[in-house]
Amino acid sequence: MQNFHSYCISASGEERSEGDMQARFPYWSFTKTAIAICALKLSENGNVDLNNCIDGEAYTLRQLLNHTAGLPDYGALKTYHEAVAAGENPWPREKLLSAALARGMLFAPGAGWAYSNIGYMLAREHIEAASGLSFAKLVADIITTPLRLTSIAPVTTREEFAQLHCEAAGKYPPGWVYHGCLAGNVRDAARLLHGLFTGKLLSAASMAEMQVTIPLGGALEGRPWTECGYALGLMSGPMGTAGRSVGHSGGGPSCVNAVYHFPDLREPVTGACFTDGHHEGVAETELGRLVLNMA
Secondary structure: OOOOEEEEEOOOOOOEEEOOOOOOOOOOHHHHHHHHHHHHHHHHHOOOOOEEEEEOOOOEEHHHHOOOOOOOOOOOHHHHHHHHHHOOOOHHHHHHHHHHOOOOOOOOOOOOOOOOOHHHHHHHHHHHHHHOHHHHHHHHHHHHHHHHOOOOEOOOHHHHHHOOOOOOOOOOOHHHOOOOOEEOOOHHHHHHHHHHHHHOOOOOOHHHHHHEEEEEEOOOOOOOOEEEEEEOEEEEEOOOOHOEEEEEEEEEEOEEEEEEEEEOOOOOOEEEEEOOOOHHHHHHHHHHHHHHHHO
């Protein structure tokens, strides 16, 4: 039987929840949304330029954030998955990059789209270097302290990961998530995105910039999307009758999540759903059902 942990909040503050609101889960790729928020805030403050080429490369920070830099992804490496399954310690950064870039770039920056965790690793490293702050400190200063979200923090060791609510807890070193892995409870995941879309984190201009979406096509098999696209750290597109959704899904060993804002409902709703398994579509479909029940 599927175990769901879900929380939704409407624009007027109505809340609904099910499951364990105290348990902390790995946020997996929802961490990308936090990286993008931090990058946009640093851009507002003049610490980074989204359109400048970084570190002597041909791609920009914007292209890293919207997956148009042309970088491959380590998720395509058979040896990566074998090492994770065997419980090995994460590879050194240079070994990872050497393996992933063995065949070079996928395309010239700006000439295509390809999802890349490596791109987000480089984006995180860039904003850390530009600000002089760790990712943990950036998240605290820009996101969790202003929103009073007390459960969210990066997990970096097996011991920290062992405290999380998922089957892989204690067996998985989170360093395999090279862009960093935030963890927190389901309520704080939804409230992070709710805070973003209620104007508590970024200026109106930055929010507009963050939502400029690259269309990527139609329906995805096994998932509720009828169209899909990617903006800056945000997946975007309609989820069937729930309408347009903006947020991010995430998945890793033994658990998945979906954290989305639904702006086109009679009253906008933001929600998060975490569950066991390996297919993000299960969490996305359940979240769509929940927000329609609130509409």
